[in-house]
Amino acid sequence: MIQRPRGTRDFGPKEMHRRRTVEQAMRAACARAGFGEVMTPTFEHADLFTLRSGQAVIDEMYAFRDKGDREMALRPEITASVIRFYVNEMSNLPKPLKLYYLGNCFRYENPQSGRFREFFQLGAELIGSKNPESDAEIIALAVNCVKASGLKDYVVRVGHIGILKSLVQAEIDDKKAAAEVLRMIDKEDFDAIGDMFDARAIPRKLFDRILAIAETRGGSEVLERLDKSEASDYLREIFVNLKLHGIDDCQVDLGIVRGLDYYTGMVFEIDAPCLGAEKQIMGGGSYTLSELFGGEPVFSTGFAIGIDRVMLALFKEQPEDEYSLVDAYVIPAKDDMREHAISMVAGLRSAGIRADVDLMRRSMSKNLKYASAIGARYAIIVGSKEMAEQSVTLRDMLSGDQRIIAIEQISEEITKLL
RNA sequence: GCCGGGGUGGGGUAAUGGUAUCCUUGGGGACUGUGGAUCCCUUGACCCGGGUUCAAUUCCCGGUCCCGGCCCCA
Numbered sequence: 001m002i003q004r005p006r007g008t009r010d011f012g013p014k015e016m017h018r019r020r021t022v023e024q025a026m027r028a029a030c031a032r033a034g035f036g037e038v039m040t041p042t043f044e045h046a047d048l049f050t051l052r053s054g055q056a057v058i059d060e061m062y063a064f065r066d067k068g069d070r071e072m073a074l075r076p077e078i079t080a081s082v083i084r085f086y087v088n089e090m091s092n093l094p095k096p097l098k099l100y101y102l103g104n105c106f107r108y109e110n111p112q113s114g115r116f117r118e119f120f121q122l123g124a125e126l127i128g129s130k131n132p133e134s135d136a137e138i139i140a141l142a143v144n145c146v147k148a149s150g151l152k153d154y155v156v157r158v159g160h161i162g163i164l165k166s167l168v169q170a171e172i173d174d175k176k177a178a179a180e181v182l183r184m185i186d187k188e189d190f191d192a193i194g195d196m197f198d199a200r201a202i203p204r205k206l207f208d209r210i211l212a213i214a215e216t217r218g219g220s221e222v223l224e225r226l227d228k229s230e231a232s233d234y235l236r237e238i239f240v241n242l243k244l245h246g247i248d249d250c251q252v253d254l255g256i257v258r259g260l261d262y263y264t265g266m267v268f269e270i271d272a273p274c275l276g277a278e279k280q281i282m283g284g285g286s287y288t289l290s291e292l293f294g295g296e297p298v299f300s301t302g303f304a305i306g307i308d309r310v311m312l313a314l315f316k317e318q319p320e321d322e323y324s325l326v327d328a329y330v331i332p333a334k335d336d337m338r339e340h341a342i343s344m345v346a347g348l349r350s351a352g353i354r355a356d357v358d359l360m361r362r363s364m365s366k367n368l369k370y371a372s373a374i375g376a377r378y379a380i381i382v383g384s385k386e387m388a389e390q391s392v393t394l395r396d397m398l399s400g401d402q403r404i405i406a407i408e409q410i411s412e413e414i415t416k417l418l
Numbered sequence: 419g420c421c422g423g424g425g426u427g428g429g430g431u432a433a434u435g436g437u438a439u440c441c442u443u444g445g446g447g448a449c450u451g452u453g454g455a456u457c458c459c460u461u462g463a464c465c466c467g468g469g470u471u472c473a474a475u476u477c478c479c480g481g482u483c484c485c486g487g488c489c490c491c492a
Contacts, residue, residue: 006483060490
């Protein structure tokens with residue numbers, strides 16, 4: 001037997017229904033904010049991804065050489081593709097350009113809870129605006145998407161990479177060392193930073209300042225404690241705007257650095273605490289396209305939500321999911337009623353009712369059992385006695401109550417009951 | 419890439435160095451239109467490969483997959 005590849009999943013009808021419901025809710029949230037959906041290829045030239053990210057991303061990329069001897073890769077994320085699309089064909093469109101996407105991504109990683117080799121992301125990019133209200137708009141959209149999914153317990157943390165970055169880069173001349181410090185801040189490995197500072201004879205005072213900033217966390221009031229700077233003013237403006245958007249549960253977290261170094265300003269994350277190790281369900285921030293492709297500077301801000309993790313968190317919050325595929329199941333009482341049953345189900349379907357009919361020529365009793373097993377809300381029993389009066393029996397599968405209804409009224413009646 | 423814990427019918431389980439229990443589900447029949455019942459029949463499993471052994475589902479090794487953790491990320 002052929003097994004499903006490691007780190008991939010099959011989704012059954014019930015799970016797909018729940019996923020599609022969540023996806024549609026998020027799509028609707030994006031559309032309400034004026035974002036248009038785009039779709040890009042599942043695979044791209046490997047360069048697209050290797051150019052902007054480091055070795056770590058390359059190592060876990062599904063890369064391959066195609067029959068034309070081109071280096072290709074399954075996309076490990078979608079932002080790069082959207083940016084490529086923008087640079088290729090959309091750079092002359094009116095700004096700001098607001099795009100969103102939903103698709104599968106691939107990373108060759110070791111699977112664990114909330115981590116798969118094929119996973120799904122919904123993301124949005126706001127291209128061409130560098131003002132705090134744009135960042136606030138993107139944060140608000142990300143939060144609204146998570147809210148739309150139905151998730152109750154989540155934590156939004158917003159930071160600004162410029163605050164730490166400018167401090168570290170101003171005080172440490174060695175670029176590599178500065179990058180290393182930022183990486184250690186991201187990992188919250190402050191001991192390592194202390195060791196490094198001692199080894200390089202960097203003043204302890206700077207370490208204390210870095211530590212103080214990196215540990216600045218809490219409500220928006222902690223922003224008042226920050227030294228005045230371009231970045232801290234910017235962050236304050238973002239929080240003012242978030243409040244205007246009705247988003248007032250965001251935390252400040254200046255310790256967010258994020259691994260990828262193309263982020264330049266605002267950075268933010270959303271966690272679902274119930275998920276444990278892989279609790280981050282969203283990551284985002286602002287960046288400039290110019291740093292990725294060497295073109296004209298275009299300021300952008302965006303985010304990506306891990307749909308799979310959102311689904312996992314939703315399932316933890318609400319495990320049971322009442323859902324059936326069929327509202328009405330049509331049962332012929334006897335074999336000579338099968339044709340009537342089939343025309344009956346066709347009529348129900350064209351009236352927009354999710355209806356099914358016995359295809360296995362089962363007995364009445366087995367059919368009732370089947371109707372119950374698939375969770376049909378109503379059974380319609382087509383028998384010769386009722387048929388003589390152009391009627392059928394409508395049975396409520398929850399209560400067991402049943403009554404005779406004229407055939408011409410059945411669709412209307414069921415629509416009314418549902 | 420690394421580190422733990424696991425793989426028995428579709429799902430859940432029991433036992434065992436001599437190929438397997440029970441429940442559930444699926445299919446069929448009885449029941450000749452309400453028995454969503456009851457009864458009967460039936461399909462269906464020891465992850466893969468190698469080793470030890472007369473004999474391996476069981477013991478050993480390797481692989482693989484699942485679950486969880488590290489790294490990193492969604």
